[in-house]
Amino acid sequence: MLFQAMYTLTDLRVLLRETAPLHEFDAEQKAQVQRLLDNLERQVGSLKQEMLK
Amino acid sequence: MRCGAGIDARMVDELTINIDPIQAGGRLTADAMKAVIAYGDGYSVCDNCRKPNRLDYISKPPVAEFHKDLAVWLNMDTARVVPGARRGFQAVAHTYVHKGDPVLLTSLSHYTEFLAIEEADGIACEIPADERHIVTADAAAEKIEEVKKQHGRLPVLAFIDHVDYQYGNIHDVQAIAKVAHQYDIPLLYNGAYTVGILPVDGKNLGADFVVGSGHKSMAAPAPSGVLAATAERAKEVFRTTAITGDVTKRKFGIKEPEMMGCTLMGVTLVGMMASFPHVKERVKHFGRELENAGIVTDALRSIAGTAILSEYPRKHTLTRVDTTASFDTVAQTHKKRGFYLSGALGEKGITGIIPGATRVWKYNTYGMTTTQAQYVAQVFVDIAQENGLKVA
Numbered sequence: 332m333l334f335q336a337m338y339t340l341t342d343l344r345v346l347l348r349e350t351a352p353l354h355e356f357d358a359e360q361k362a363q364v365q366r367l368l369d370n371l372e373r374q375v376g377s378l379k380q381e382m383l384k
Numbered sequence: 385m386r387c388g389a390g391i392d393a394r395m396v397d398e399l400t401i402n403i404d405p406i407q408a409g410g411r412l413t414a415d416a417m418k419a420v421i422a423y424g425d426g427y428s429v430c431d432n433c434r435k436p437n438r439l440d441y442i443s444k445p446p447v448a449e450f451h452k453d454l455a456v457w458l459n460m461d462t463a464r465v466v467p468g469a470r471r472g473f474q475a476v477a478h479t480y481v482h483k484g485d486p487v488l489l490t491s492l493s494h495y496t497e498f499l500a501i502e503e504a505d506g507i508a509c510e511i512p513a514d515e516r517h518i519v520t521a522d523a524a525a526e527k528i529e530e531v532k533k534q535h536g537r538l539p540v541l542a543f544i545d546h547v548d549y550q551y552g553n554i555h556d557v558q559a560i561a562k563v564a565h566q567y568d569i570p571l572l573y574n575g576a577y578t579v580g581i582l583p584v585d586g587k588n589l590g591a592d593f594v595v596g597s598g599h600k601s602m603a604a605p606a607p608s609g610v611l612a613a614t615a616e617r618a619k620e621v622f623r624t625t626a627i628t629g630d631v632t633k634r635k636f637g638i639k640e641p642e643m644m645g646c647t648l649m650g651v652t653l654v655g656m657m658a659s660f661p662h663v664k665e666r667v668k669h670f671g672r673e674l675e676n677a678g679i680v681t682d683a684l685r686s687i688a689g690t691a692i693l694s695e696y697p698r699k700h701t702l703t704r705v706d707t708t709a710s711f712d713t714v715a716q717t718h719k720k721r722g723f724y725l726s727g728a729l730g731e732k733g734i735t736g737i738i739p740g741a742t743r744v745w746k747y748n749t750y751g752m753t754t755t756q757a758q759y760v761a762q763v764f765v766d767i768a769q770e771n772g773l774k775v776a
Contacts (some may be wrong), residue, residue, distance in 0.1 A: 344414075345414045351401055
């Protein structure tokens with residue numbers, strides 16, 4: 332899960348690169364950001380459960 | 385934010401459009417970034433190294449398969465990964481060049497080709513580029529004859545850059561290779577700006593060796609690169625060790641002296657491997673890259689006094705431009721002098737040109753989206769107009 336979270340952040344990083352310097356996202360990119368952030372929240376939640384149990 | 389003592393996190397490409405001429409093709413793909421996270425430790429690709437204990441035999445991760453794929457992709461017989469194109473030049477020069485040997489290269493060759501010749505005690509013999517900054521087969525033939533007269537023997541090797549670093553011009557390597565082969569001179573194809581950028585067919589070009597740069601053009605971490613050879617030349621440059629220790633009687637298996645054994649043992653190699661499928665795909669779409677380059681180049685050309693010094697229309701995304709009669713005229717009276725241009729670009733989120741440069745400079749649009757290319761083009765025009773320069 333640790334790597335999954337880092338890889339999700341990497342995908343967000345790449346999106347920042349593709350849209351630099353204004354970072355104005357079109358509808359498709361906004362949906363992608365939403366999906367990635369949702370995944371990240373889920374992954375961080377799993378990490379909390381696993382590492383703090 | 386820092387990632388270590390005194391080391392700021394680098395966010396150049398997240399925050400800006402980077403037009404640095406040497407950085408564009410080496411930006412990592414997402415997969416390479418992910419591989420870097422997982423394989424950052426020193427000898428990280430060596431977990432499953434088994435006899436005969438050589439990098440190109442490792443099957444997990446699939447390093448052996450990658451080597452084979454690299455050779456096939458370049459249409460050569462054997463490939464090795466090397467710590468940068470320069471180490472490929474060095475390995476070939478060290479194999480073929482001996483003290484006093486003349487070696488062909490060009491008036492636009494990269495300095496590391498000169499250093500490779502120097503280290504082997506050879507003599508650098510430059511084929512002059514013509515007034516268009518193009519190296520031709522005729523000029524190569526003339527130079528070979530001149531070298532023969534001057535040194536009493538032929539060059540032992542030719543280094544030819546397909547695309548040079550100064551102008552980003554394309555040179556007719558295929559025709560030059562034909563000439564070189566008429567004199568039995570092996571040819572090293574320097575693909576530092578082509579391998580990973582546009583399709584390269586080594587044998588069709590007549591190359592005995594193909595050298596590419598991972599960090600310049602294959603979306604890989606530095607230092608990384610590839611040296612590929614024909615079967616005939618591979619036996620020579622990738623010969624295996626024959627040395628024996630006089631006390632211990634140790635031998636060193638099938639290690640290759642020119643490679644100094646294994647080459648890229650960790651993050652550089654996996655970064656290169658992870659990007660490879662994307663790199664193979666992207667070379668098929670070089671036309672799109674040229675279109676984006678055209679958007680920026682046309683905008684610069686629309687600014688009165690600006691001249692494109694590279695061949696035009698552009699055949700590569702690396703371009704040399706002369707703005708002495710445009711942006712530099714502003715620098716003469718601007719309070720920031722020549723730094724106003726890089727400053728103004730920086731304020732608009734564009735980086736990569738040398739701070740202070742307003743006369744002759746280079747840029748590279750490779751990897752930009754069309755939206756980004758249009759943005760860069762508009763920013764150049766806006767800066768010109770804001771500073772009173774005429775725009776067509």
